[in-house]
Amino acid sequence: MIDTHAHIDGSEFADDLEAVIQRAKDAGVEKIFVPGICLKDTPHLLEVCQAHPDYLYPMIGLHPENIMDEDYHQALDSLENLLISTTSHPIPIAIGEIGLDFYWDDTHKEEQIEVFEQQIQWAEKYDLPLMIHSRSAHKELMEVMERHRGSNLSGVFHCFTGTEEEAHDLLTFPDFMLGIGGVLTFKKSTLRDVVKNAIPLSRIVLETDAPYMAPVPNRGKRNESAYVRCVAEKLAETYDTNFDNIVFQTTKNTLKVFKKVTFFDKK
Numbered sequence: 001m002i003d004t005h006a007h008i009d010g011s012e013f014a015d016d017l018e019a020v021i022q023r024a025k026d027a028g029v030e031k032i033f034v035p036g037i038c039l040k041d042t043p044h045l046l047e048v049c050q051a052h053p054d055y056l057y058p059m060i061g062l063h064p065e066n067i068m069d070e071d072y073h074q075a076l077d078s079l080e081n082l083l084i085s086t087t088s089h090p091i092p093i094a095i096g097e098i099g100l101d102f103y104w105d106d107t108h109k110e111e112q113i114e115v116f117e118q119q120i121q122w123a124e125k126y127d128l129p130l131m132i133h134s135r136s137a138h139k140e141l142m143e144v145m146e147r148h149r150g151s152n153l154s155g156v157f158h159c160f161t162g163t164e165e166e167a168h169d170l171l172t173f174p175d176f177m178l179g180i181g182g183v184l185t186f187k188k189s190t191l192r193d194v195v196k197n198a199i200p201l202s203r204i205v206l207e208t209d210a211p212y213m214a215p216v217p218n219r220g221k222r223n224e225s226a227y228v229r230c231v232a233e234k235l236a237e238t239y240d241t242n243f244d245n246i247v248f249q250t251t252k253n254t255l256k257v258f259k260k261v262t263f264f265d266k267k
Helices: 017-026 042-050 072-084 109-126 138-146 164-171 191-198 225-239 243-257 259-266
Strands: 031-034 056-060 094-101 130-135 155-157 176-180 204-206
Touching: 017 225, 031 042, 042 056, 042 072, 056 072, 072 109, 094 109, 094 138, 094 155, 109 130, 109 138, 130 138, 138 164, 164 176, 164 191, 176 243, 191 225, 204 225, 204 243, 225 243, 243 259
Parallel strands: 031 056, 056 094, 094 130, 130 155, 155 176, 176 204
Antiparallel strands: none
């Protein structure tokens, strides 16, 4: 299994990171992808990943909720320099976590779209996949993505919890996967029906979004990568297939998008 999205560099894991990583390995998690969310935390993210080569893989990006915490123009310049630096180790495998979030308010909608657009242009320029966050912003997300349809973009629409219609919209971008996490296991979640009816297994990757949204039976606790197994088990039930098939297909899907991971493994 690969956990394609875990904020394992966060302060929530500062006291027991090594134990968290060991539990993930014991649960069958072969790799963990770690998204960046702002400039100030990126050096620590890279340090954490460097300490666990070929297991933790970094992404670099400016999250929409963080764009007003610092001069985002300067932050973007600095992040791009890290992205292309030949002395930056480990080398980022993707651009993310980026996107749009109008859940609390849309005061800075224009700025969010500007930042999102610039980071999409990085993906096109440097041929890197995107890790896209979208919350209460599907219409605006589609408007931005339509402007780039037909380019070389690939990536993951992270933490998908939407409707069948929204899934259909996102799946029209053929080189993107939908990230499925703990919400799939929630008792009252409608996501299982959406997944079963509208999303082929060939378009899904596993994720936890740790430390957030822990799956049942750990809901309400700190999430961690080991719990991605619960998501895979629920997917097997949803698709009426076996666990090994879920692991095989989601891993194949992940490596199809994150090409630098396979490159590193061959080194």
